[in-house]
Amino acid sequence: MTRAIAQNKTRPTPSMHMLCHQAPVIPVLVIKDLAHAVPLAEALVAGGLPVLEVTLRSAVALQAISLMVRVPGATIGAGTVLNPKQAREAKQAGATFAVSPGATPPVIDCCEDLDLPLLPGAASATEVMHLLDRGFDLMKFFPAAAAGGLAALRAFGAPLPQVHFCPAGGLSQENARDYLALANVACVGGSWVAPAQMIIEERWGEIRQLAHQARQLGNHRAGRRSL
Numbered sequence: 001m002t003r004a005i006a007q008n009k010t011r012p013t014p015s016m017h018m019l020c021h022q023a024p025v026i027p028v029l030v031i032k033d034l035a036h037a038v039p040l041a042e043a044l045v046a047g048g049l050p051v052l053e054v055t056l057r058s059a060v061a062l063q064a065i066s067l068m069v070r071v072p073g074a075t076i077g078a079g080t081v082l083n084p085k086q087a088r089e090a091k092q093a094g095a096t097f098a099v100s101p102g103a104t105p106p107v108i109d110c111c112e113d114l115d116l117p118l119l120p121g122a123a124s125a126t127e128v129m130h131l132l133d134r135g136f137d138l139m140k141f142f143p144a145a146a147a148g149g150l151a152a153l154r155a156f157g158a159p160l161p162q163v164h165f166c167p168a169g170g171l172s173q174e175n176a177r178d179y180l181a182l183a184n185v186a187c188v189g190g191s192w193v194a195p196a197q198m199i200i201e202e203r204w205g206e207i208r209q210l211a212h213q214a215r216q217l218g219n220h221r222a223g224r225r226s227l
């Protein structure tokens, strides 16, 4: 029996669910200078965002992950995981989870073999259905704003109410609240809490403040709209 057939049922992904419920926002980070890794993680954790996604888009990303995992209170994942090699390297660096803008069978298989929780990306009903078939009921919705935003997520909720999403791509402090108000949104992802220029200028106090504001977005979730 092939792996796909053997797992052709909805398998809850408890670890990713747990991580997505720790805070309303997962910061998406691009770290270009290794010296920024620890103070950046400390600022975000101090602001109330403990789950961080370090994208594998820079030469120092893996080293950054291996330093940031030692920051008290931080849970570090690797983002932009595009292939099995990157998944293996992320795990080796100490990442607790992996995030991908999409989903390919090799990445899914590799993360399963590594026992590395994966937040795979989907942008259409067909992609969501493929991931459901692979047992995922929590996935990234990417690129959220470009792929239909709030209206698309609301529409997914009718035929696919069992699926929860972490929308990312085009979110901001201003629109994140509307996404978090949807019943099928577990959390959101975004780079707005750690803007590139602020990182370059090492404005950690301001980043902590942005994280704090983002954390507050979770306070309004009690009154969420149903789908």
Ligand SMILES: O=C(O)C(=O)C[C@H](O)[C@H](O)COP(=O)(O)O
Pocket (backbone or CB within 6 Å): 028, 055, 079, 080, 081, 099, 100, 101, 102, 121, 142, 168, 169, 170, 171, 189, 190, 191, 192
């Ligand atoms: O790198 C990944 O794994 C991704 O899936 C993409 C990121 O989540 C978005 O690039 C964040 O988008 P912005 O908040 O608009 O900057």
